[in-house]
Amino acid sequence: GEDVEQSLFLSVREGDSSVINCTYTDSSSTYLYWYKQEPGAGLQLLTYIFSNMDMKQDQRLTVLLNKKDKHLSLRIADTQTGDSAIYFCAESKDYKLSFGAGTTVTVRA
């Protein structure tokens, strides 16, 4: 995942908003994704955004895409303890997804 970069850790208070940031390198990526991995589990697709969109909202999740800066962010509103997990940003390249290293989000009471 060396082409996709994200910060490694985020600590947030319960009820606050979380913002996870990601930068990618391939401007030809058609889709960008956010996955969630809980301890001992596989990766769960949270949401994706098509490259011609700037924003996508899905309940508590808001994805912002700045294609010029190749910057993607995921905002989680009203963060809950169940949101504690590792969040991966990914870009589509040819036939595969390339993942970032993941951001570990810890929700504190």
Next chain:
Amino acid sequence: DSGVTQTPKHLITATGQRVTLRCSPRSGDLSVYWYQQSLDQGLQFLIQYYNGEERAKGNILERFSAQQFPDLHSELNLSSLELGDSALYFCASSGTGRANYGYTFGSGTRLTVV
């Protein structure tokens, strides 16, 4: 349950041995992808199969091989195992040969080489 089934869930084996990891894709999906997740390397793409044929290859070692069978299930074979091969191995599937709407991941096989 994501619909992608991986077996076994856990595997402990000795160095030099060979193991086979199995994946059944979600019903109707033609593509299978294998990823390795380790603490130091993150999620690394290994290989993709589409409808029985190899479609893309990533950072897969020569000691590793995979195949996809006519019923679309896939196996990842790891041989001459080394301590550094200890990792989580994920299988994912998608309906077509392209990532497009994302993959569906299985829950993984945790391989420990001792």
